[in-house]
Amino acid sequence: MPYSVVRAGHAELLVRDLAVSRRFYEDVLGFVVTEEREGRLFLRGVEERHHHSLVLTESEVPMLGHLAFLVAENDDLDAIATYFQALGCDVHFIEEGEEPGQGRALRVQDPFGFPLEFYAEMLPAECMLQKYHLHKGAGVRRLDHFNCFVSDLASCEAMWCEGFGCRVTEYVETDEDPRVKKAVWLQRKGNVHDIALMEGKGPRLHHIGFWMDDMGSIIRACDILGGAEMHAHIERGPGRHGISNAFFLYLRDPDGHRIELYTSDYLTVDPDHQPIRWSATDPRRQTLWGHQTPESWWRDGTTVMDWERCVPVELRGVTDVRAAGYIK
Structure with missing residues (x-):
């Protein structure tokens, strides 16, 4: 490319x-x-x-x-x-x-x-990793990934893979013939994903994932929220995903934006890495162990901004992208 x-x-x-x-x-x-x-x-x-x-x-x-x-x-x-x-x-x-x-x-x-x-360029900032005496709260480490609802999953996956060289690490697929993908995890930096795409009303942001130091730091985040009487911000978890193997906690910020605190996934840098398939009927894909996923996690997402008009983009049906002529 x-x-x-x-x-x-x-x-x-x-x-x-x-x-x-x-x-x-x-x-x-x-x-x-x-x-x-x-x-x-x-x-x-x-x-x-x-x-x-x-x-x-x-x-x-x-x-x-x-x-x-x-x-x-x-x-x-x-x-x-x-x-x-x-x-x-x-x-x-x-x-x-x-x-x-x-x-x-x-x-x-x-x-x-x-x-x-x-x-391509951003000003450098001081790395605070070893300034432990200055860390606040849960001590979020770094940005890990984005997760999005898209109305035309196949075409959007094609754009990211064919247009930007993303590699599929894991995917969810129906068992019927013909099989249809329902979600994909795509990476550029050699872990499980930089962006995940899930079939749904879109365009919407499902969540932004931030890397945490370890499982204990995610439990500490729960303790901090509980101590501050902010436990209602916890939407899901803590638990472990089947997809990605990550230990997770999902929070909703004061405006309802969803944030995932995320750790313990795996490397995908080997050139012969093969994508992992999950059946859409396998409940372990989302929760290897942990509490049942709340309905809000499947339903809610953040609307995205139309840059020209500074208003939310209207949600699209599955045929709109192709009808617009953007994807052949």
Whole structure:
């Protein structure tokens, strides 16, 4: 390919009260505040060495602002712009510093409605990993992945695999003939996933996953939430997934955005790694052990922003993407 996506880079969430959200993310989850300006907060995990992996932007309507991916070189941005233009998408470049801490970047509303950003450079930030005396809350380590509801799973998977070189690590499939995929986990950085796609009304963000040090740090997050009388923010877990083998905890932030605290998955760097198939009828795919998954986890998601109009993108049915002519 004429460009290289390195990994999931950062996400922007629109929140109604920045002060309330700051207390949740900084004091409870333990994010480090890199910068605050003009109704925006730029956060990173204690392990991270870039300016931010999470942006909180104050807004009347909570939604996803954008999902961002780090690319290898600045020239990759122009090649990716050409790729999206060939799909019929409008692209927009933002200059260095327009998003604080970040270099030149490409923004696009992809064929499935998701606001995506690609960038090659970001200002360095101090790694706080071994400054244990300064850690707050649960001590989130780093961004791990995004998980999204999509209306046309097959076409969206094709875009990420054929267009961006993602590899499938695990997938959920029906048992009937012909078999149909219901969800896929895709990676670029050599773990289980940078982005997961689940069939559903979309475009919507299901969750953002952040890596934790170990299982004990996730239990500590539960203790912190309980001690602060914020246990109602726990939606699901702790438990262990069948898919990814990860130990997990799902939280809802003050605006309802879903955050996963995640650890103990596995490496997928070997070139002969074969994807793992799960039957759609196997309940262990989502919960190897743990409490029953609540209905809200299957149903709820964060709407995504239309960059041109700054309003939520209308949810699509499964045929809309193909009808728009973006995917042949």
